Amino acid sequence: MNKLEIRSFDMDARGIGHLANEDGTQGKVVFVEGALPGELVGFSTYKKKTSWEVATMTGVYRESSQRVKPKCEFFGTCGGCSMQHLQPEAQVAMKQRILEDNLWHIGKVKADTMMRPIYGPTWGYRYRARLSVRHVIKKGTVLVGFHEKKSRYVANMETCQILPAHVSAMLLPLRDLIASLSIIEALPQIELAIGEGVTAMVLRIMQPLSADDEVKLKAFADQYQVQWWLQTKGPDSAEPYYPSVSDLHYLLPEFDIKMPFKPTDFTQVNHHINRVLVARALRLLDVQANERIADLFCGLGNFTLPIATIAKEVVGIEGSSALTDRALENARCNGLSDKTSFSTRNLFEITADDLKKLGRFDRFLIDPPRDGAMALCQALIDLGDVAPEFKPKRLVYVSCSPSTLARDAGMLVNQAGYRLSYAGVVNMFPHTSHVESMAVFDLL
Known part of the structure; x- marks a missing residue:
């Protein structure tokens, strides 16, 4: 062997x-x-x-x-987790090492200081999930859950240790419910989103519900305290079905922020870690009361609104007008519209001239998707030739991909005139190989 x-x-x-x-x-x-x-x-x-x-x-x-012995009996088959066989503390250390290796091998940079990792509860943390649904005719059953490893098949999982306990306990009843519906072949997925006291589930339906389906869904919602949403087309088509009025939101209590959201919106999966992440990001950003701040890739305002409780002015910039409209409404809901404004522009094509037109900012908060912020970093490089006085003195970069963070860090440090002051991991997804991280850049 x-x-x-x-x-x-x-x-x-x-x-x-x-x-x-x-x-x-x-x-x-x-x-x-x-x-x-x-x-x-x-x-x-x-x-x-x-x-x-x-x-x-x-x-x-x-x-x-x-x-260690994996806690979940479906580990190894289900593709939802990949590291349950490793001690949680060792998982965090491994991710920190991956971040350092990427920064050096890809970006050719080292942080002046590696920060203490952010981590928290390792079980029952996943407040967002996309659950696949499959009617397996040969087995006479419906499967609801994550895909199997390296497979398009849905794992035959009866419980899930990373979902909150009340959702895990719902997996088998969900199977029975869907098996009883007339649209059993036209319901490919369920989007889960949990807020404060609300568990929302979005049914992606390809056919209309029958009257009998409606009765069954309402009875299930009443029994399990679920709010059903229906999505007939793209994510923007999702609407509350039963109960018909939604109060789906999460809280950032340190900043007295209430953040309404739709279950199809991008929000962080781990609410406990998100609170710590936002608080640390703002401490590192070191916002002063007289400063103007830009929150780039602002989404619904997860960082924008907390920044607005401190700064003189904060501008949230995002590529989707639907998101910036929602972010503005969230600012109004929190009484912060007088200190916030939102701009819609494609940050993957932004230039130094675009940055100059936006005006001078003291600091940037950057929270891009997995593709990173390469165009923005190039714009900051070019800004050195066009208008160096417009360069922000500090950048806090929140990343969901260590490789693109490392690439962008290399550009900022080796070409744009910044130094990498701090870096560290954020264990947003325990038991998975996803590496979230944060980095702080200071203008030399």
Whole structure:
């Protein structure tokens, strides 16, 4: 049997080892699913290329002291988690190392200070999820849950440890409900969004409900305290169905902010971590009462509104007018419209001239999607030639991709005249390989 010494971890939570060449030198790299650094494992290769292989683990001959028994009985089959076999503290340390490696190998930068990681509850934390629905005729059942690993099939999961307990307990009743509906073949997914005291579920329906379906959905909502939404087309078509009025919102109590949202909106999945994330981001941004701040990729105003409680003025910028309209309404709801304004523009095509036209800002909060903020970083580089006095003195960059953060950090440090003062991970998704992080850049 093939045996391999595992030396490190990759961003997909796979153990990394190297085959030995005939002369004893280090050979081809092997990525082993389920293996941990420090372990000696058996493996079976299922994908082979010239310089690397991907394998499954067939046995553990020397076990890592950080290996733990997964809490979920469906771990290994369900694709919702990839790191339940590793101690939560070790997961965070691994993600911190991934961030540092990306910053150096991709961006050629190192932070002056690595911040203490942000982490919190590791179970029952997922307040947002997209659950797939599949009617499996051969098995005579309906499946509701995440996809299986590397598969389009829905995992046969009866509980979920990362969903809140009341939602986990609903998975089997949801199966029975959907199996009883006339639209069983026309309901491909359920979008879950939990707010303060409200559990909303969006049914993506491809056919109208029958009268009997309506009776069953309302009875389920009453029994399990669920608010149903119906989505007939794209995400913007989602509307409350029963009860017909929604009070879906989350709170940022440190700033006395109430944030209404729709279940199809982008919001952070982990409300506990989001509160800590926002508070730390604002402390690092170090906003002063006389300053003008830009919140780029502002979404619904998750950072904009807390900033407005401190700054003289904050401008939220986002690519969707629907989002900026909603953010403005959220500012009004919180009595902050006099200190906020919102601008709609494509930040993936922004230029130095565009930044100059927006006026001078003291600080930027940047929270882009996985693609990062490459155009914005290039605009800041070019701004040095066009109008260097318009460069903000501090940037706080919140990232959901360490590789694009590292790329952008390289541009900011090596070309735009900033230094990377702080960086650290945010464990928004425990037991998964997702690495969220935060970085602080100061103008030299």
